[in-house]
Amino acid sequence: MWTAPTIESFRQQRHKLMGSVAFVPTMGALHDGHVALMRAGAAIADHVVVSIFVNPTQFAPGEDFERYPRPLDRDLEICRSASVAGVFVPNVEQMYPRQQLTCEVNVPALASVLEGEFRPQFFGGVCRVVAKLLNIVQPDIACFGQKDYQQYKVIQAMIADLCMPVSIQMVPTVREADGLAMSSRNVYLTAAQRPRALGLHKALVAAAAMIQEQGETDPLAVEATMRTILAAHQLRVDYAVVRHAQTLQPVDCIEPALAGVVALIAAHCDQVRLIDNLLIPSSER
Numbered sequence: 337m338w339t340a341p342t343i344e345s346f347r348q349q350r351h352k353l354m355g356s357v358a359f360v361p362t363m364g365a366l367h368d369g370h371v372a373l374m375r376a377g378a379a380i381a382d383h384v385v386v387s388i389f390v391n392p393t394q395f396a397p398g399e400d401f402e403r404y405p406r407p408l409d410r411d412l413e414i415c416r417s418a419s420v421a422g423v424f425v426p427n428v429e430q431m432y433p434r435q436q437l438t439c440e441v442n443v444p445a446l447a448s449v450l451e452g453e454f455r456p457q458f459f460g461g462v463c464r465v466v467a468k469l470l471n472i473v474q475p476d477i478a479c480f481g482q483k484d485y486q487q488y489k490v491i492q493a494m495i496a497d498l499c500m501p502v503s504i505q506m507v508p509t510v511r512e513a514d515g516l517a518m519s520s521r522n523v524y525l526t527a528a529q530r531p532r533a534l535g536l537h538k539a540l541v542a543a544a545a546m547i548q549e550q551g552e553t554d555p556l557a558v559e560a561t562m563r564t565i566l567a568a569h570q571l572r573v574d575y576a577v578v579r580h581a582q583t584l585q586p587v588d589c590i591e592p593a594l595a596g597v598v599a600l601i602a603a604h605c606d607q608v609r610l611i612d613n614l615l616i617p618s619s620e621r
């Protein structure tokens with residue numbers, strides 16, 4: 337497995353890869369969720385390429401950019417075990433040369449709601465870095481996790497609108513045994529906070545049960561139940577909503593005919609901000 341710290345060295349290695357390439361962009365601190373993306377890539381392409389880059393432009397001042405975990409040696413070992421062909425590990429100067437004029441990339445219709453409301457610069461930073469990475473890596477397929485469902489939808493729309501020659505694959509969320517969605521930020525949770533963090537998954541499971549088993553069609557009733565569960569776990573809620581799975585817009589009624597809804601939550605366990613979601617397809621109702 338090779339590692340490339342510069343765009344030029346990456347391109348030299350990339351050029352030698354014959355056959356199809358699946359790409360898994362990450363910010364490192366890799367866990368089994370990231371490994372699932374690598375495995376999904378390996379199942380559909382000849383080679384898997386990973387990037388590890390903690391992207392400063394998607395963090396707002398005061399967020400956790402500086403303290404975001406960066407266990408590079410361990411990450412490279414995980415990539416090696418997953419039979420990754422090569423890893424792009426640029427520094428900030430490589431990705432954002434100081435004298436360069438910058439470009440804005442965004443999908444306002446999808447990116448202005450939910451995460452975009454609470455982290456206004458997030459999707460602009462994500463779209464720009466993913467567009468740059470896709471242009472550098474030139475993969476056939478890019479793999480993204482359902483864990484960041486809105487991010488997946490935003491990138492899917494960006495790829496379609498900009499006619500980027502890449503297909504995009506969504507990989508289901510990998511969870512701990514008790515249901516907590518794996519996240520690089522889970523290391524911030526103390527032993528006392530860990531059971532409270534489970535409130536997100538419990539609220540999502542309750543929402544799915546209300547819709548699928550009890551036939552609840554009022555999104556406001558489902559959202560009230562989610563908020564009650566989150567409050568019982570002493571979680572401060574940014575949003576806990578049921579949205580149209582394609583547009584991420586509110587729905588008046590969770591109709592059986594609807595293409596499907598997604599329940600999405602962002603909540604703070606003291607200083608740790610967590611997100612999770614569950615797709616509730618209409619075929620299961």
Ligand code: AMP
Pocket residue numbers: 361362363364368369370372373479480481482483484507508509510511517518519520
């Ligand atoms: P990150 O390193 O957090 O930026 O995530 C890189 C990629 O891994 C994104 O596409 C995430 O959606 C995905 N990912 C993160 N956590 C999980 C998880 N628990 N299950 C599946 N995919 C995940």
